[in-house]
Amino acid sequence: MKSIAAISALALMLGSAVPVLAQSSHVPEGTKLAANQTFTYWMQDDLKTLDPDLNTSKDGNDVLHQLFEGLYDQDAEGNLVPALATSFDVSDDKMTYTFHLREGAKWSNGDPVTAQDFVYAWQRLADPKTASDYAWYMELMQVQNAHAVIAGEKPVTDLGVKALDDMTLQVQLETPIPYFRQMLVNSSTFPVPQKVVEKFGSDWTKPENMVSNGAYNLKSWKIGESIELVKSDSYWDAANTTLTDLKFVPITDLNQALTRYEAGELDFVQTPAGQYPRLKDEYPDQAFAPPRSCSYSYIFNVGDSGPEALKDVRVRKALSYAIDRDIIVDKILKGGQKPAYSWTHWATAGFTMPETDYSKMTQAERMAKAKELLKEAGYGPDHPLKLRLMYNTSSDHKKLAIAVQQFWKPLGVEVTLENYEWKVYLEKQQQHDFDISRYGWCADYNEPSTYLDVLTSWSDQDVGEWKDPAYDALLKDSKTAADPQADYTKAEQILAEQMPLAPVYHYSLPMLLNSHIKGYPFENVELNWYAKNMYRTAN
Structure with missing residues (x-):
């Protein structure tokens, strides 16, 4: 069997040397560990921040899960496991949670991790002065007074x-939600060290200043090149942490990333669009395509800064209907993705995918309806609609944007493609400086509201500025409903009728993983991974 496992020069010299680490509880008895316990991980883009209160990206969440630790982690199947919360009590009305924290947990400077560290971090996240794009997460968690604090109407x-x-954290909710604890896995709920943040300000995340409480410490951050982490000896479970060195490498070109994986420079990479079937045949012990709870769409700017045409629902529907999702999934991506005619990922816990009107049509019927709708709106080959479509730098995003450009051409739609690197792309989205934008969303927790809440009027992530009172009412009602699925179904139907975004496909993660890296959580649909639970076997 052909192998392209990433093996360092040190490992080649040492071969099956005696492991440098003791066998942890995560490593099966009798496993031969590699002498070099390293893991090199591909990222699509460099990170905008390493501040838990400011991060908005999935890659950022992956890095922060190694540097910091919150109240809960997830196991390989996505179930909650205690991290800093060893136990909790909840009031009869389900609105007061009291978490009992782990004794002996420390920051990397030796200070104890206390309940006040969480209080400071959560207040900082909600504070308008922080200007976090994830402040709304406090509202989603239904934390008491979150809306008023974020709006600047009440003090933090x-x-x-x-x-x-020091060891007891209490959280008061405004509405009981059954998935509250699941939301605490997201990095925006992690503690941050108050005295370090206040001493260094925005520079507190620089390697020379950062103090963290996770299984790893920040060693270096070379913008555009790499982020390196090293095992923390002060971490409470350091004895069971086997991997010692982590390296995150941003590479926007997936073909280049694949080449570097094959050269042994990476241990993990997402496969380029269309190449997964070949790679699975070639490297069956390294190629995987697990479901990944993310959805890919094109969001329409219907706000004041958006083009007048997109304020017409007929135009939005026409653009959505004309996208041939089967071609995208079966001919371009070819990595286990599924066509999307609704927004919430099909594998989300507690979700039954609704049937929408356009999902029942053939593509020929959808295209015919698209032409009819656009003609009704006053556009066609004789009166072309001119739009800009924005995406962030990626060979795969470019392929899909070109395909969509071609799908829309028979409608008489002329599309200018705009490609921006990640930070600029995010800034333009937040400033509503686009006509149509690629818009991907990965679940913050495994429950449908993580998708549907994004498009509410109170969401900081609603970059298209679409608002619908009936939709808002459904999402508010779902928080207290005995069975919220009915609300979720109605919400998806409103999205299909109003089309503020065009769902394109539901993710899988077609990937290559070094066959010597063990412990990756393939059964966790959020694919939240923790290097402390992983290890590298000998050759």
Whole structure:
């Protein structure tokens, strides 16, 4: 069997040397560990920040899960496991949670991790002065007074979180939600070290200043080149942490990333569009395509800064209907993705995918309807609609944008493609400086509201500025419904009728993983991974 496992020069010299680390509880008895416990991970783009209160990206979440630790982690199947919360109590009305923290947990500077560190971090996230694009997450968690604090109507000290003592954190909710604890896996809920943040300001995440509480510490961050982490000896479970060195390498060109994987420079890479079937045949022990709870779409700017044409629902529907999702999934991507006619990922826990009107049509019927709708709106080959489509730098995003450009051409739609590197792309989205934008969303927790709440009027992520009172009412009602699926179904039907975005496909993660790297959580649909639970076997 052909192998392209990434093997360092040191490993080649040492061969099957005696492991340098003791066998942890994550490593099966009798496993022969490699002498070099390293893991080199591909990222699509460099990160905008390493501040848990400011991060908005999935790659950022992956890095922060190694540097910091919150109340809960997930196991390989996505189930909650205690991290800093060793136990909790909940009131009869399900609105007051009291978390009992782990004794002995420390920051990398030796200070104890306390309940106050969580209070400070959550207040900082909600504070308008922080200007976090994820402040809304406090509202989604239904934390008491979150809306008023974020709006600047109440002081941050009124946020419903407090330290009863160093080891006891209490959270007061406005509405009981059954998935509250699942939301605490997201990095925006992690503690941050107050005295370090206040001393260094925005520079606190630089390697020379950063203090973290996770299984790894920040060693270096070379913008555009790499982020390196090293095992933390102060971490409470350091004895069971086997991997010692992590390296995150941003490479926007997936073909280049694949070449570097094959050269042994990476241990993990996403496969380029269309290449997964070949790679699976060639490297069956390294190629995987697990479901990944993310959805890919094109969002329409219907706000004041958007083009007048997109304010017409007939135009939005026409553009959505004309996208041939089967071609995208079966002919371009070819990596286990599924066509999307609704927004919420099909594998989301507790979700039954609704049947929408256009999902029942053939593509020929959808195209005919698209032409009819666009003609009704006053556009066609004789009166072309001119639009800009924005995407972030990626060979795969470019392929899809070109395909969509071709799908829309028979409608008489002239599309100018605009490609921006990640940070600029995010800034343009937040400033609503686009006509149509590639818009991907990965679940913050495994429940349908993680997708549907994004398009509410209170969401900081609603970059298209679409608002619908009936939709808002459904999402609010779902928070207290005994079975929210009915609300979720109606919400998806509103999205299909109003089309604020055009869902394109539901993700899988076609990937190559070094066959010597063990412990990757393939059964976790969020694909939240923790290097502390992984290890590298000998050759």
